[in-house]
Every structure is written in structure tokens, then in C-alpha cells.
Amino acid sequence: MTFTEGASYSVFILAGLGIAAAAGYAVFKELLFEPKEYKIFGKALDRIKNDSQVRVRIGSPITGYGQESRNRAARQRIPNRVWTDEDGNEHIEVNFHIRGPHGSGLVGAEMFKDKVDKQWKFVYLIVEIRSPSPAKLLLESYVPA
Template sequence: MTISKGASYSFIIVIGLGIAAAAAYAVFNELVFQPKEYKIFNKALKRIQDDAQVRVRIGSPITGYGQESRNRAARQRIPHRIWTDEDGVENIEVNFYIRGPQGAGKVFCRMFKDKVEKDWKFTSLIVHIMSPSPAQLLLESYVPT
């Protein structure tokens, strides 16, 4: 009876450790190995938050989110497209919404991974201000050679 009781406790402890390890892996994977689209989203949002033209039009602080929806999961999901061009350069395109205290807009961002510097660089960053008054701002424009 004692051996079976000890074995069942050991089994429960092993399962608990397995669940804890899976949770730790999920957190580590999310924080350290962030998907490309979120890295690009964060870089573009930082660039927009630092831009005086955007701050003047929609105010500060500026927040960014994936989709216009009341659904929290939809707001966290960033629409994106990843492809490799004919030269083997990796490209990514993200579209998301921004909001400030005085207005809102939509962002169209395209970046490429520089083969030499191994860093993501803007191809284009366009902010379409929808309110309070419509405007289109070209914050970044670059054609790789």
C-alpha cells in the first residue's frame, strides 16, 4: 500500500513539473523569441510615437493595435505578410491601427532584413490619419539597392 501511494505522489509531482516546464517554455518563447511581425510592429510603433507630425495630429500617448474590434484577441493579432524576394531578401509587411487622445489612424509598414547588417530596415512607413482630419504621412521611404 505504501509503495503504490508513494508512486502515485511521484506521478503527480512529475505531471506538475511537466506543466510548470511547459508554462515556463511558453513564457520564455513569447518573451525571447518574439515573432517577426511583433518585432516589426514594435519598431514601427516606436518610430510613429517619436514622430512630431503624428503627435501633433492625434496627440500623445499613441497606442497601436491589430484590428478595429471589441475582441481583445483580434486587437492583439497583427495582420502581416512575409515573403522572400528574387534576391533572397526577407521582407515583411504589417498593417495596424493607432490611436491618440485627439484622433486615430492606420499604419502601413514594409521592412526588409538587411543581409549585411542583419537588421530590419524600413522600406516604407505610411500613416493614414483618419481623424480628426484626414491626412497621409510618409515617415519612411527607402528602396534597397
Template sequence: MVFLTAVLKSAHPRLRLARSRLLLQACKAQSWISTPILLRLAERSPCVYQIPNVPCRGIVLDGRRRNARDQSEKESGQVSISRSDRSLPGVSATQKVKQAGRDFTYLIVVLIGLGVTGGLLYVVFQELFSSSSPSKIYGKAFDKCKSHPEVIGAFGEPIKGYGETTRRGRRQHVGHVEYLKDGVKHMRLKFYIAGSEPGLQGTVHAESKENPETGKYEFRYIFVDIDTYPKRTIIVEDNR
């Protein structure tokens, strides 16, 4: 018993020294340990004089320096962001001006396209649906010719009508002349007809004038010149 007590007394200072070294290593490994926590740990050990305070202070100072440096970096980042934000309105305004110019150009192009399209539609409507168009008057004159008995007897059925021959070889163009006489609109037509008789062709001459009351064209005359020898003329209608 006396021997065991003597051994414990001799080993007690070494145990205290080992505990102090362990505390010092823990302080070096964990830089986030603050000075008050380190002091509380040191108070529990009677060997405070063996713990060097300089490294722990250095660690604490390094932590503070890091915090200060991080704070300064954050502030500088905020300043740069704010400066870049201030420069954005100028760039966006320039882009808005350019975009407005492009939009205005596109609007002009669209308006021009709409105008051209409207003009073409008006011309097509006048040509196809208006009662005073040359094609409409030609259709009426041709119907009178192909249903006339003398014309059928001279050319045979079926009777076809066609216009002047164009450079492309088409015969869809009907020659016509519009003029004013005594303040009234007049129109003259010239087209050709042919039937089942081989080599026989006729030239149709028609004239119409506008009725001031109805606004429609009425035929003054329609006659057919047969291209034979001697020349023969068939009068389809004469209102002169």
C-alpha cells in the same frame, strides 16, 4: 502388637490394588506416555496382572495415528504450496506483459505532450524574442511613429497603437503579410494609432525587408494616413 501386624497383612492387598488403579488412570489421562515408561511403572508394582494393557496400547496407537495424520497433512500442504508456486510464474509473466504495455502507452503520451509543449515554447519564443517576428517589427514602427513631431502635432499626446479588431472586441492583432522578392524576405504591417484629439484616427503602413548580412529586418518606409477630409499622409521614414 500381634493385632497390628494382622491388620497390616490384611490391608496390604487392597493398597496394592488401589495403587494399580491409580497407575491405570494416569495412563488414560496422559496419552503421551509410551509403552516403555508404562512397563517401568508397572514393574514397580507386584500386581502387574491387574493392569489392562489394551487401553494403553490403544492410546499409543491413537497417538501414532495422529502423528501419521499430521505428517500426511503437512506433506499435502507442502505439495499444494509447491503446485501454487509453480503456477505463480505464469501469472506474473502475464502481469508483466500487461504492465509493459501500460508503461509503453504512458511513454507515448508523455512524448507527445513534450513535443506539443516544445512546439508551443518555440512559437512563443519566436513571437516574443525573435527580431524578425511581427510583434517586434510592430513595436519598432510604433516607437518611430509616436516620437515623430508631425504625428504628435496631428494626434496629440499620448499616442496609442492597436491592431485589427477581433470578434471578441480585442485590438491586439496586427495585420501583416510576409513575402519573398528577389530572394529577400519582406514584411508589410498595418495598424492604427490615436491620440488625445477626439475622433481622430490614423492608419500606419510599414514595410521592411531582411538584411542578408545581419539577418535583421530594416524599414523601407513608414507612413501614416490621417482619416480626415481632405486625406493627409505623414511620411515617418522612406528608404526606397
């Protein structure tokens, strides 16, 4: 009976260690490796912050966030879509909100990872200003050579 009890305790201990290791890996991965969609969000937001047309319309500083909500988690979650095209290039599309002291807007951006130089390049970057006066701005557009 003691061998059976010891074996059953060992199974529970190993299962607990496995769950702890999986949780530790998830935290480690989340803290040290930035997800691709957040890299794309950052690149798009930097491009928007440096654009004079956007700064004139909504002011500066410009902030970006995921969804219109009072919920902090919803604001931090960036809606995105990831896929691979027929040539094997990885694409990421993000949609997010921007706000400045004088107005706000929506952003749609798509980037792909070029196989040749391994860099992320914009397919498009569109800013739709909602207030104070509606406008659509095409900041980036990729046309293959």
C-alpha cells in the same frame, strides 16, 4: 496478458509525454522569443510615437493595436505578411491601427532584413490619419543606392 497491458499503458504514457513536451515547447517559444512581426510592429510604433507630424495630428500618448474590435485577442493580433524576395532578403509587412487622445489612423509598414549588416530596414512606413482631419504621411521610404 499483463505484458500486453503494460505495453499498451506505456504507449499511452509516452504519447501523453510527447503532447506535454510539444505544448511546453510552444509556450516556451511564445514567451521567450518574440515573433518577427511583433518586432516590426514595435519598430514602426516607436518611429510613429517619435514623429512630430503624427503627434500634432492625433496627440500623445499614441497606442497601436491590431484590429478595431472589442475582442482583446483581435486587438492583439497584428495582420502581417512574410515573404522572401528574389535576392533572398526576408520581408515583413504589417498593418495596424493607432489612436491618440485627439484622433486615430491606420499604419502600413514593410521592413526587410539587410543581408550585409543584418539589420531590419524600412521599405516604407505610411500613416493614414482618419480623424480628426484625413491625411496621409510617408514617414519612411527606402530607395536602394
